[in-house]
Amino acid sequence: MTTKPSIQWLTDLTKFAVNRLPAHSDHLYFESMKEATTSDSMALRHDLNGSWKFHYAVNAANRPEKFYELDFQCAGWGDISVPGHIQLQGYGAPQYVNTMYPWDGHNDIRPPEIPIDKNQVGSYVKHFHLPENMKNGKRVHISFQGVESAFYVWVNGEFIGYSEDSFTPAEFDLTPYLVDGENKLAVEVFQRSTGSWLEDQDFWRFSGIFRDVYLYTVPEIHVYDVHVRTKLSPSYDSGTLEADLTFLSPAPSGTKVVAELYDAKGHEVARGNAKASDDEKWTLSIPAEGPKLWSAEHPYLYTLYVQVYNESGSLVEVIPQKVGFRKFELKDKIMYLNGERIVFKGVNRHEFNCRTGRTITKEDMLWDIKTLKQNNINAVRTSHYPNQSYWYELCDEYGVYVIDEMNLETHGSWQKMGAVEPSWNVPGNKPEWQDIVMDRAISMVERDKNHPSILIWSCGNESYAGEVILNVSKYFKSADPSRLVHYEGVFYDREYNDTSDIESRMYAKPADIEEYLTNDPDKPYISCEYMHAMGNSVGGMYKYTDLEQKYPMYQGGFIWDYMDQTLVKKDRYGQEFQAFGGDFGDRPTDYHFCGNGIVYANRVVTPKMQEVKFLYQNLKLDVGQDRVKVRNDNLFIDTSHYHLEYTLYLDGKVFYSGTTEVAVAPQSEGEVQFDWPADVMGAPGEYCVHVAFTLKEDTACAKVKHEVAFGQHIFNESIEDVVTPTSATGNGNMRVVHGDVNIGVHGSDFSILFSKQVGSLISIKYGGKEMIEIPPAPLFWRATTDNDRGFSQGFHSGCWYTASLARKCVGVDVEEESGHVTVAFTYRLSINNDIKVKIAYSVKLDGSITVKSSYHGAAADLPQMPIFAISFKVSADYDQLDWYAMGPEENYSDRSMGARLGTFKNTVKDNLASYIMPQESGNRTGVRRVNLTNMEGQGIKISSVNKPVECNFSPYTAFELENANHHYELPNIHYTVVTIAGKQMGVGGDDSWGAPVHDEHLIKSNEDMEFEFVIQRI
Structure with a gap:
């Protein structure tokens, strides 16, 4: 760690990770089985979130350059909360732009140059004492889960490292520089860097330490990386759990690794021992007979406990890893999950909170996941960057299919006011951009690879096409053949068509989609973005969902997008309102184009969700006057979890109601006849038969009687029956x-x-x-x-x-x-x-x-x-x-x-x-x-x-x-x-x-x- 830091790294394509530890899986680990089975938080981690001392500078020339030195006094500085954005805590201002780069019109630069005059710098200082379990010479690392967009780290005056990529963890080894007493951690965050050219997403431009920061130590023998895979037989009734284990340092002689697989009820169903393939890499293979399969409809999870014993036979580490047995594959140009054709009923989702921006809480994420499930949304594309690990854990647990998208968008480098003009597109075919882009792909895959909810890796968003992204796709397929690869940008340059396993387009009209599907297509089709839900929108969505049954190779889409990106601000009279681009004096800006959600930014569902929930429902009800035909489009679950409630209305008032049961297998149809009492029909007026499937009991996402699907039939709706003509008689004369x-x-x-x-x-x-x-x-x-x-x-x-x-x-x-x-x-x-x-x-x-x-x-x-x-x-x-x-x-x-x-x-x-x-x-x-x-x-x-x-x-x-x-x-x-x-x-x-x-x-x-x-x- 003797490298001398340089501000020139901000524009050096070869300097995007200095002294950063290799990316690894996001697994937890504990020192005992009791901890592993009862605790969600690691005793071997020490949280550094909270209040930090802070200095803000509008550019590098105004920053306190030596603030990391031990004798530099920062007690008079202000305070800032970590995690959090600098621009939402009283320093500078947020800026919203969509496709154009935020410096457009201010700085005439081309990649990898960055603005010098307006590159905001946040200088952070945190003093801490090591907890007892990290002392006595133990190895101590620091993890930054998300920092935008580039940062330098010092401890006790010594340079530790540098990193770019705002949305995946950056970790460093602090061990040689820590002391028993007070330690000084200094972090210098720059808003603009070479990485900013790769982060031109349609979102607010912030900076700072916006995700968790923590220290962690490791046991005497530590599995640094776990890669779990499940394989299923062609009939899906048996399988194998395989895992690769990588130790932080060579496992000592006599080390033993035992793995036990438990079902969702806590019963052991299989076990096995890992074997060393070399000093640092071990492999594990456990057969599983009759495994219950994971899907969004039935997200069944097993727990694998990897137990590491030292040469004396003492347990030193336990890794609890959730496992979902599932097989996602492309057969005959159609995507299948566990042998069934899948349809994505999805949304694109930014991480967002109207008060804290992209710093969101577990409570925010849990609200989001329940809202998705309550409204029949089964899939999410992480637009356009990897999310916090907890999000994938929720998707695993609650059942949501994920397209995991790497942190790459270079929209403004190739599309100018809607026109395609890739004269200085990055990364394109520029080999000098290969490593910095590939680093982002590797960081995402290595962290997220064990989540069964992730079915597809995405090479990023709206970055045109070229050799660099094609090589990313090849890496995905090599590192993880169990998933498919998505990239929409090949639409603009078919020379790189092999980048994507899926034909993916944005905002293609229904007629355009049908044209593709009726001309001997060679790939299944998804709309990675469709139904631009800006303001009062989502009209005509049925034209897209109608294609699901008509064309097997049409496999759904992802609405743009899930949540409005508006920020709470006060007007001149002190009243709060939802602010959009330009409201913070930010120029250039794309104004209110950030308001595309089917959920408001304050986490209230918009009226548009009513249509989405109906068109995404898996249970289709064709209601008649005295019957209902049910088509169960679920792939794996029947209708036994639901009551079938039916109500007869007369002129809007309940006339008769009842509840029954109906067993319709997945991918099947059934019918229920209504035996109305003889005295029910006959009165003049307008009748409506309303039929709904409702939950029989509470689930993790919804309460009993929550409506999952509905249908209606209206009859006798002539005007004589609908409205009784107003009487022409009255009291007295007119x-x-x-x-x-x-x-x-x-x-x-x-x-x-x-x-x-x-x-x-x-x-x-x-x-x-x-x-x-x-x-x-x-x-x-x-x-x-x-x-x-x-x-x-x-x-x-x-x-x-x-x-x-x-x-x-x-x-x-x-x-x-x-x-x-x-x-x-x-x-x-x-x-x-x-x-x-x-x-x-x-x-x-x-x-x-x-x-x-x-x-x-x-x-x-x-x-x-x-x-x-x-x-x-x-x-x-x-x-x-x-x-x-x-x-x-x-x-x-x-x-x-x-x-x-x-x-x-x-x-x-x-x-x-x-x-x-x-x-x-x-x-x-x-x-x-x-x-x-x-x-x-x-x-x-x-x-x-x-x-x-x-x-x-x-x-x-x-x-x-x-x-x-x-x-x-x-x-x-x-x-x-x-x-x-x-x-x-x-x-x-x-x-x-x-x-x-x-x-x-x-x-x-x-x-x-x-x-x-x-x-x-x-």
Whole structure:
């Protein structure tokens, strides 16, 4: 360790690991069987997390260069928490960028150069005393689980080592330099290094010691690395457990290694002795008859106890290693797990917490794993770096398939504003980049190789293609033939097609995928990223999941992505909000492009999850009026763990319910007949048969009665059955007053006014209470979603924004008939003379109002219309909602398969989704009726006529939402904005930078349309 450190290493491609110990498996080890069987924490580790002394410098010139020396006083420095990011603890500022490098526009550099003027430096100091079990000449190592992006280490003034690669452990031997008293550990962390060119992921740019730091010692004989493999017979009913053991130093003569395999109930099922192949490497082979196999559906784990005895026969080390017997393979161009074709129902997942960034806790990870399992998500791609070891342990234990991705992305070096231009792509075919890239691959494989949940190694993300990455793939296959290799970048250069065992593409449209699958493909297909879930999105997802049954070589995909990356910040008035790129003064930035999650950054599930859970469910229920057909798409488990609950609703109310059992084997179908009692059917109205599989008992991830899958069947849904027409009779006579300006319709306990001047209905008073604050008007514009912005909806369809604001009433017609009065307003729109919109209000004796909106635009030549609706405002006192519609979460025409017909309640404020940029949200399709009331239960009911409508209730207008970049920019709430639509376009989701909503979910402006609904008092 006599190497003299140099700041030049930051740009030296050959200096990425100085004195760093070789990567090894992440196994635990103990000094007794009692510890190994009862403890999750190692007594041989000493935690260094907590408060460290800290100095921040904006660049290297301003750092305290000699701070590591023993006589350097840092008592006056500030403090920082480890683990944690520098930029989230009061030093510097975080920066969010996607594809471009964070210095773009500031520094004209090319790899491996780095910015000199803005390379933040964190100087950390930690004083510690060795615990007793690490004294007396024992070997002591230090482990840094994650440091971004390069760091130097000193102990007691002596240089220890240097490392790059932010997301895999870096470990060093401290033994020669430790003292019995106080020790000084000094760590110098640079934000930018050569490694920064390889870490251009779509995420916040932080730096610092952001994962755990600990000391560890080892027993007198120590197994440094364990590589466990399971092999299964062709019939999968017997197998062999094999393991390679590597000792830290040659095992002394007389060393004995015994291995015992225990099942999940703690019963020993097999044992064997390891044999030495040389002084440091030993091998182990144990036969296993009838092993229970590991899968996401049934994540069965054995425990292997490797016991090391010294020459005197004393036990010196015990290694408990979880083992999952499973076989993942490629046969006939299809991926199989344990002999069954697998379909990945996955998400891409960043490690993230809205307060601590990529420093996340075990509690965060446990919440994530349970949320995945509760919502039928069976797979995760670790985008785009290795995660903490605990994540893989959870995936092993709870059952989640993993694509483990190495820490590599060089997006900005080859793609410029979407255009492929690899003139200075790294690593490409540049041999000087081979070692630094390969080091990252080796570090990931060596640490993670024993986790059965990992089925696929990934060579990184969006780094183009070339010899360097091809060589990484060859390494993966050589080091671990039991797994496949994934890399999407070969799509851009087919010369390197052999890099990936799988055809993997990002954001290919369903038609593009089908084109591949129908042209004699040579590899199975997965969408490593699809359904860009930015803001109000995930529309049209069914078009992808439909391919799973149609094409055996289509084997699923991974939604981008799992969680929004927003950070908690306070506005100028001290109120917390979810901040995105640019909110910290960071430039350049990609602004709110970090908000792509199906889970909000505060770990609250978004409305989008409703659709994901339904389309990912493995139990498909085809419900009829008196039966349900069940298709069990699970590979290994039957339906015995679930109750089949069935409920018959009449007009949204429970009419009859029951529970039964059904045994459907995996990959099989079954049917259940419902023997409804004779007196159940016959009443007029709309019936809905709702069938669901629910858990019989608590599991590790969900409580009893948790719904796993559902299906519905609706019948007798003609308008006569759905909505009982409003009675034309009332108490007393109806009086019509024709004023100079206003037309009044008055009856028993109601008063309704229409204004010829305003050109609309202006007042509804029921029981003396005014319901109309701002008059109804035709609406053709919704607040643009993120996908709308990406498609340039404002450019293509902005005329409808104008039409919603610039209209002219050109006709008022009054028609009086027995039992009702109709007042109709005809509007012309400035955008086109060929369009006519008519809204007719028919008031009946009971004060109810039937509203009919008609659009005549067959002669118009205009772009598609975002929404065809009527909108008005009532007082914000009316904020209680009671729906009979598709729900419970918001839904749209292309994102409604996961919605169910039923009755639901929420409030107007809660109806607005928390997407990080305000936009259209809260819509419901299939609205039969909805009650809008105040806290006393007074208000109005809106009911559909002829066919269901779409409705939205929001504290804000589409235009207020349109013009706000953050929720705190929205005005104080004074109104409830009511929007009733004949149709709203879908939200889309193929991508968020140009993909349109699919045609069948658009509104064609050259077609005549109309819809009808009723307003009545409650």
